[in-house]
Amino acid sequence: MVRTRVTRLAKVVGLTGLVGLTATGCSVDEVLRFGWPTGITPQAERMRELWTWSTVAALVVGVLMWGLMLWPVVFHRKKSDELPRQTQYNLPLELIYTGVPFVIILVLFYFAVGAQDFVNDETEADVSVDVVAFQWNWEFRYPDEQNQQGQPVSTVGSSEVIPLLVVPTQRVVEYRISSKDVLHSFFVPDFLFKRDMFPRPEKNNSDNVFQNVIDRPGAFVGRCAELCGTYHAMMNFEVRALEPDLFDDYLDLRKRTNLSTGAPYSAGEALAELDCGELCTPTAITTRPFDTRRDANSFTGGSADSGAGSGGN
Numbered sequence: 001m002v003r004t005r006v007t008r009l010a011k012v013v014g015l016t017g018l019v020g021l022t023a024t025g026c027s028v029d030e031v032l033r034f035g036w037p038t039g040i041t042p043q044a045e046r047m048r049e050l051w052t053w054s055t056v057a058a059l060v061v062g063v064l065m066w067g068l069m070l071w072p073v074v075f076h077r078k079k080s081d082e083l084p085r086q087t088q089y090n091l092p093l094e095l096i097y098t099g100v101p102f103v104i105i106l107v108l109f110y111f112a113v114g115a116q117d118f119v120n121d122e123t124e125a126d127v128s129v130d131v132v133a134f135q136w137n138w139e140f141r142y143p144d145e146q147n148q149q150g151q152p153v154s155t156v157g158s159s160e161v162i163p164l165l166v167v168p169t170q171r172v173v174e175y176r177i178s179s180k181d182v183l184h185s186f187f188v189p190d191f192l193f194k195r196d197m198f199p200r201p202e203k204n205n206s207d208n209v210f211q212n213v214i215d216r217p218g219a220f221v222g223r224c225a226e227l228c229g230t231y232h233a234m235m236n237f238e239v240r241a242l243e244p245d246l247f248d249d250y251l252d253l254r255k256r257t258n259l260s261t262g263a264p265y266s267a268g269e270a271l272a273e274l275d276c277g278e279l280c281t282p283t284a285i286t287t288r289p290f291d292t293r294r295d296a297n298s299f300t301g302g303s304a305d306s307g308a309g310s311g312g313n
């Protein structure tokens, strides 16, 4: 009687699980990601490993606990009014179920710190970029690269132009982040990484330097991830990761004077000149500029405007 019920239950559970696994159309790799997005840096991959194994550990504990709960439900149903054997205040048992979770926490902590150290690790950088955030845009400066005017190569965003942060693949890129006004946060979803940006980081005693290596060429949207004012949501930029040789050509161009304008090559002009296909598109392809219309929206003068930009006030 109990046997058949248990077998039937096992069949239903088994079938449900099988349908769940096959009907989702996930690959083994996707299943083992447990929902973790695909990153483009070794740092992101290391965090993914931590996530996968933490989830596996949680599942092992979960399956064990479900088993311990279901076992009495199935096999130890009430048979008579006699009170079953009581086992509370069992010191060895209590020591075990206090000790085991503590060990689990220690192991998780050990691997979490390992992954964090890997992500925060700094070695000798191949390229350094000063990333400066301001309400509500970005400047990317290459402090070691000077143009013919003796100024560092720099890209600044505006209401008309999304700034492009052009970096090489397969090389160590160092980002030194800071803010000109309020708190912002550097966030590139494909890096699976973000970090708050403070004004005058050296005075704030904040670690404003991090590094990564980008695995593959591409255009990746970047965002501000700290609510920094009315147009916070429009404060986007784009990472353009180019093959190392192409990146070198890009920097060379940025240092030279564009004869048709008489000024140093801008990011867009240099990319257009390199003409490497989609990744050399002179304007952003992952996001578009937003006119902050600060004058039109200010409270002093100007008519009431029901446009898209007024919602944040």
Ligand SMILES: [Cu+2]
Binding pocket: 133, 136, 183, 184, 185, 224, 225, 226, 227, 228, 232, 235
């Ligand atoms: Cu911001």
